[in-house]
Amino acid sequence: MKQTALSLLSVACVAMGLASFATAQARPFPGPDVQQIYQHLLPQIEKIPAFDHHAHPGFADDPDIDAMASAPDTSLPLRTRDDNPELIAAAKALFGYPYDDLSPEHAKWLVAKKTELKKQYPGTAYFNLILDKINTESSVANRAMMGNYLDPKRFPWVFFADSFMWPFNNEREAARNSDEEVYIPLQEKMLRRWMQQENVNQLPAKFSDYLEFIIRVLADNQKKGGIAMKFEVAYFRPTTFSDPTREQAEDIYQHYSSGGIPSEKDYRTFQDYIFRFLVIQGGRLKLPVHIHTAAGIGNYFNFSESNIMNLESVLRDPRYHSTTFVMIHGGYPLEREAIWLAALKNVYLDSSLGELIQYPSAFKNTLKMWLETFPDKITFGTDCFPYNEVLGAEESYWLGAESSRTALAAALAEMISENEITEARALELAHAYLHDTAVKLYEGKVH
């Protein structure tokens, strides 16, 4: 009797078109088939052309690959160091590197090989070739300025918006520690470049003109192909933003735009206003706002002051509902909390860096937890970056893409084996994460 009822139920499920969902109850362990499912999924996942939502493509000697630079004596986590042997595997896969170590003598081979390829694939062809080799259709170039050796059709630009928050005398800001001593002058340089771009010789006398100048930079960068603005503000100050009035910000601007060192409190108040102003412009201009939300390099990165959850009051502010936010690096190592911010319709998580800092066995668990919570709100990125003169963004691209694809296949294989999803659904989720979800945010501007 019971059996009959059950089989009737399954007939009903099929009739109702529910056959594509897993029919049994989810179980807490994968079955012995998990490896087999993984082996079956991986080649299909390797074939999906990816959109890399966060990367710093460029050559090691190009100062524009970021708006900041590494501070001295940074201690890098194990897997991101340039002696990671997986980078040799990357060089083998990309360039046919014939050695099993990177001794100076052998490294010369790799440098020569890349030089030869750059001649064979001149101009923008070289980095396009790298994308082809890792099956990435296009990759964000989050750079200070674009390089003429990157094809804008395949490398959409994400520019930096932090520098508008540091227009005054920054002596005290830079003196805070040896990290800021490196970072703050580079923000000043970035602001000068925006001023040059707009033919502005000095800070406007009126605050309203300063805000107009900011809008002009955003609009012009958008015309130049910029698809989003990026903040790495967590490196320079806490990410708790108060909500000052325009009058408060204007008073501070009038006081310090022509000189003088603002108190930390005044400077922060001014910055809080400008940050929120930029967020509003991002909604108005349809320029998504990317924000660095992970632990950072340097010795003075203050994680408790700059962790992703500090941004919750901004993200959950209804005034910004038309701004799209992308949480770059998915809040790592608070990725478990971070996924709940993606409950907001306009908030997305990017997984870049997580796949380079963690090994695939750990990154798999991050992806699985995200896929089980808000699978339609997560996007793939590598955060690729040149390591040194020998190991470049190329190897980093490869390691990021390979790690993400294998971790994704493993997460989905477990989910299938644990009766959470079907294979068809797994492949839909893979397409969404690797490509579709991010591409939809830019309304036809990227592919």
Ligand SMILES: [Zn+2]
């Ligand atoms: Zn980055």
